[in-house]
Amino acid sequence: MRLSKRGEYGLRAMIDLASWTQDGRVISIKAIAERENIPVKFLEQILLAMKNGGLVNSRMGASGGYYLAKPAAQITLGQIIRLLDGPLAPIRCVSQMAYEPCSCPDESTCGLRSVMFDVRNAIADILDHQTLADVVHGQPGNNLKLNEMSKS
Amino acid sequence: MRLSKRGEYGLRAMIDLASWTQDGRVISIKAIAERENIPVKFLEQILLAMKNGGLVNSRMGASGGYYLAKPAAQITLGQIIRLLDGPLAPIRCVSQMAYEPCSCPDESTCGLRSVMFDVRNAIADILDHQTLADVVHGQPGNNLKLNEMSKS
DNA sequence: CCTATATTCTATTGTTTTAGTAGGACATTT
DNA sequence: AAATGTCCTACTAAAACAATAGAATATAGG
Ligand code: FES
Ligand code: FES
Numbered sequence: 001m002r003l004s005k006r007g008e009y010g011l012r013a014m015i016d017l018a019s020w021t022q023d024g025r026v027i028s029i030k031a032i033a034e035r036e037n038i039p040v041k042f043l044e045q046i047l048l049a050m051k052n053g054g055l056v057n058s059r060m061g062a063s064g065g066y067y068l069a070k071p072a073a074q075i076t077l078g079q080i081i082r083l084l085d086g087p088l089a090p091i092r093c094v095s096q097m098a099y100e101p102c103s104c105p106d107e108s109t110c111g112l113r114s115v116m117f118d119v120r121n122a123i124a125d126i127l128d129h130q131t132l133a134d135v136v137h138g139q140p141g142n143n144l145k146l147n148e149m150s151k152s
Numbered sequence: 153m154r155l156s157k158r159g160e161y162g163l164r165a166m167i168d169l170a171s172w173t174q175d176g177r178v179i180s181i182k183a184i185a186e187r188e189n190i191p192v193k194f195l196e197q198i199l200l201a202m203k204n205g206g207l208v209n210s211r212m213g214a215s216g217g218y219y220l221a222k223p224a225a226q227i228t229l230g231q232i233i234r235l236l237d238g239p240l241a242p243i244r245c246v247s248q249m250a251y252e253p254c255s256c257p258d259e260s261t262c263g264l265r266s267v268m269f270d271v272r273n274a275i276a277d278i279l280d281h282q283t284l285a286d287v288v289h290g291q292p293g294n295n296l297k298l299n300e301m302s303k304s
Numbered sequence: 305c306c307t308a309t310a311t312t313c314t315a316t317t318g319t320t321t322t323a324g325t326a327g328g329a330c331a332t333t334t
Numbered sequence: 335a336a337a338t339g340t341c342c343t344a345c346t347a348a349a350a351c352a353a354t355a356g357a358a359t360a361t362a363g364g
Contacts, residue, residue, distance in 0.1 A: 001153060001233070001275065003242040003268070005323060008254065011264050028339065037255040042324055048341065061332025062338040077267060081153070090155040102160065103189040111287035112163050115229060115278065116155075122274040123153065126267065135263035157352060180310065194353055200312070213361025214309040 007085040009038045010046045014080055017056065018072040018132040026058070026065030046084065053083040072136060078127035088127060089120040159237040161190045162198045166232055169208065170224040170284035178210070178217030198236065205235040224288065230279035240279060241272040 003011075016032050029047060033040045047066055050056050057069045068075065081088060082097065089095035093102045093110075094117045104110045130139065155163075168184050181199060185192045199218055202208050209221045220227065233240060234249065241247035245254045245262075246269045256262045282291065 001155065001237065001240050001242060003153065004321085008243060008264070012256070015263055030339085035257065037257060039324065041326080044340080045324090045342095051341090058340060059332085060330075060340045062336095063333060064331080064339045066340090085153065088153050090153060091160060104164070105187065105189060111167055111290065112160070114290075115282050115287060119275055119278050122278060123271055126271050126274060130267050135267060138263065138266075156350090182310090191353065193355080196311080197313095197353090203312095210311060211361085212311045212359075214307095215362060216310045216360080218311090 001090060003081065004085050006042075006046060007081050009036070009043060010050060010084045011077060011080055012036045013038065013043060013047060014050070014055070014068075014075065014132055015135050017066060017068055018075075019136045021067055021072075024067075026063075026067045028065040031065070050080070050083060055080065055083065068132070071133070073131050073133035075132045076128050077130050077132075077135070078124060081127060088123050089116070090123075091116045091120075094120045153242060155233065156237050158194075158198060159233050161188070161195060162202060162236045163229060163232055164188045165190065165195060165199065166202070166207070166220075166227065166284055167287050169218060169220055170227075171288045173219055173224075176219075178215075178219045180217040183217070202232070202235060207232065207235065220284070223285070225283050225285035227284045228280050229282050229284075229287070230276060233279060240275050241268070242275075243268045243272075246272045 013032050013036060016036055017027060020027055020031075029040060029043055032038070033043050047056060047058075051058055051066070055069055055075060056066045058064065058066045078088065087095040087098045089098075091102065091113070092098060092100040093104070093107060093113055101107065102113075104113070107113060165184050165188060168188055169179060172179055172183075181195055182192060184190065185195050199208060199210075203210055203218070207221055207227060208218050210216065210218045230240065239247040239250045241250075243254065243265070244250060244252035245256070245259060245265055253259065256265070259265060
């Protein structure tokens, strides 16, 4: 159930980009890496992948850098994670973007599958609706439910 | 965001165990493996781990096998996954059972963290309340939300 | 007691994924 | 032309994953 460093760095970089971008300015990899404590060369790859995925654009050359390809309110965390880390679904048989049958004898009566379907929807409901704009402007969501005692 | 084969097999085995156990009967690894299409020797390890984790008990020797250590209604999918796969949280800085700081400059103002906190709670809310008994008796949950168009 | 059938436990293996590093080509500004 | 950037590919070390192997131990049933 875990997000890779690649995914984590990518998200942090995008949030950084969304919060520091204004007007027609661009931001260099180095600037993001320093602010966010991310290895420069690793971040380079990640931003490149996101460029190829259409989430950011870049300007080359000296004083070049990156900027969001779309308004922050139109980029969801779900898009970023899928691009960098693959499907959100915990198990392939409930994935919409990368379905694959599992070794279960009968998928249609599988109890695990129906629970995991709920889990994947719960995750996607959050990640596909939280945009970079929401995150930057501190959209509270419904966190602070610290009375929840379950351990993760 | 994905569940390992180890976790998947473990869950399937426990569900199998919960649905075929009655009275004081025990079920052999081989029986489970055949019904669930799981490699026998791999399942062996997994069940052993769950025995050491206190979720199942066993009877050794001929006509021996495994049985649930507690009533099915008292074993949650969350317990099983944590035992076999570790924390449910997508990122360590929001994990209750295995917290670890990340490289973020400031955890208290991190937007990503607060979103991931919601995600981990959404996952835990489901997995810590769904018991083996629920799964076996086809507790519908709130699946069938096929009008949800997000891709996982 | 013997044998067949189980669990128990440790070690080893091959593959894939992860988390980077390295280095050079290319573009743009100054 | 030099400095500063992105672009792109290849490489690598380490960890995680998905098993497999094999021997030890325990028990039921004849
Ligand atoms: S059908 Fe995928 S886990 Fe059963
Ligand atoms: S504090 Fe963990 S992601 Fe920012």
